[in-house]
Amino acid sequence: MKKFRKSVSFKSIFGTVFLLLFFAVIVSFIGYRGFTDSLLEQFADDAFHTADAAAFYVDADRMDEYIASGGTSEEYVQVYNTLDTICNTLGVTFIYVIQPDLPDYDHITFIFSGINHNTDYTHYDFLYYRETTNDDYRTKYRQLYEGEADHAVVVRDKGYIETGSHITAMIPLKGSDGQTKAILCVQRQMDDLTSARRSFINKVLLTMIILSLIVIAGQSVYLNRVLISPLHRIKTEAARFASENTVSENRLSDTIKDHDEIWELAESIDQMELQVKNYVEDLTQVTAENERIGTELTLANRIQSEMLPNIFPAFPERKEFDIYASMDPAKEVGGDFYDFFLLDEDHLGLVMADVSGKGVPAALFMMVSKILIQNFAMQGNSPGKVLEIVNEQISSNNREDMFVTVWLGYLDLKTGKIIAANAGHEYPILRKPDGRFELIRDRHGFVIGGMSGLKYKEYELQLVPGSTLFLYTDGLPEATSISGELFGTDRILSTLNSASSNDPKSLLDAIDVSIDAFVGDAEQFDDLTMLCMQYRGAAADEESSAPAAKEMTVAAVTESIDKITQFINDELAEAGCPFKVRSQIDVAIDEIFSNIAHYAYAAGVGKATVRLEMLEDPCGAAVTFIDRGKPYDPLAADDPDTTLSAEKREIGGLGVLLVKKTMDDVRYEYKDGQNILRFVKHYTKTERS
């Protein structure tokens, strides 16, 4: 029922019925007024006819005689009886003749009173004297006496009237002198009028109720057919479409005959279904296209990075230098590149370049530049010459106005001398073994691709064994933090100078970590590309150089343990370390590294480096674990009590205890934001089997 009251049908029917009732009330009111007025007029006419007839029998000039007769004279009695007869025959209730008291008409004296015998009325006493009934009568009496009117009517049908509602018609009885001597009144009951009016109202009401019922029934059926039923179909179809997402075979608008608003709504729904369907199809297609582009970009990224030397160590057989490089594009493909290649037995070519722009156009440009530079370098041209030729080649057909900055250097592996040329690229960074990393403010030529006909000046750098050269693109100094601050070359230098290890890979890792921390959550805006090369001196010097530490950096998760164990175990086996010692070292690695994996970082986000140094005199091995997690000294805790029974034993601390007991020396320090744990184990070499 509640639902029905909220329905369109209810509202519409309610409105119509309300209007009908409103009109019914107005019609009834007008009808009632007209009905009453015309009946009253008729009643009044009747009453006046009666009054005229009665007046015929009453002689106005003899009024004083009638009074003087005391009501007993033959004449008086004759008139008296005649009035009764008129009452009975003409059906009026009461005919009376009165004289009001002049001049205020406050009281009246009844001279004659004739009554209808069929009523409860009785005759007034002769000369009955009483107060005038009300102001209405008083006014009328006055008008008749003063000649202002020749007849008057008083209607009494409102409120309670002792004698029932009636109409009184009055005419003046004038003497031969024209003066009003008395007033003759005829009273006629109006019960007929009241009952006729009641019947009229009843009929109007009944008609209206029947009409309303017909309207309700008719409108319900009609509304249901033209409005509710189509709306319901539209609702059902909309719900179906929402859940199935398929266009209906039958158009909704075809089910509606009239082209009215409902049809327009249905038509809109039909259109919407088609459009949504088309939109979804378009979207699917676009998504598929995007996926295809994404796949191709991933492939392009792989091809691009595979174009660059990316297997390290790159030249394991060359002891004169150690090199490491990385490229981290901001988009799927980038415009930065590094490159290095042996020009001949004694010369290493080093390239660091940055193409303007990013994305696919930069990547294409980068590929061309890389190939051209390497090809012309391999043909024996000097760095300056190579840049000059490449610039000619690129400028001659560069409608897109792209350009590339290049630093190109050739390292003489025997002497450590570098001949380099710089086409608008960032300053290289160099460290002598006993010094600090410093910018080499070399002389820049113009970028490649800018204009043709340019020459590039060459300059020399002298490296000594232990010197480290660091090349990078502007993505490093221009790495931006959340607050908009640039990383800058000063931070590059301080990061390199404070790095715990000096091998190229560690230096690059240190820069990576430092930039990550600096940039935080800001989006990587430019490609990050860098190359680090350490010159170790001519091959003849190899024997005298201290054996280098070997290390690997892995994700700080327990899954890395096998990798580390494998790496160290292989190295130790190679060095003639006995099986038992290797097992002990394996256990120690397991204990230390599982600690780092579990506690150093939040789940799976950090890296850890494991370094192996072979010791001589006494023979042994030192393993160092470095992580940048929260400071934690595993050696600080007390050793667990190993004498308790099985039931009381706790397992915590046993691992560290094992390391302490089986290794010869275990130390921990926290330095430069790094947890550094190092243990040493001495052993006696066995013959290799």
Place this chain on the structure above:
Amino acid sequence: MTINKTIENGSAVFALEGRLDTNTSPELEEALKSVFDGISQLTFDFEKLDYISSAGLRVLLSAQKAMNGKGSMTVKNVNETITEIFEVTGFSDILTIE
């Protein structure tokens, strides 16, 4: 690590091969869970086990605790490295080593 499991007349033998360390201990723990009910004798054969780390010790300790109520647990064929580990950690006093 490889686990060779033999169960006969309420006695189970776990012959382990390789290393019992952080990454392999959960495997052994899982394998043990399913046999505790219904055995009264549990034997570990360490003949081919290279070494054991504290994660492995933890599993042995829980196994020992589980068996204490209902039977016995024995570890046999323990190599020198592992014997040392047991001694250093006091496990040689808890375990029955043959």
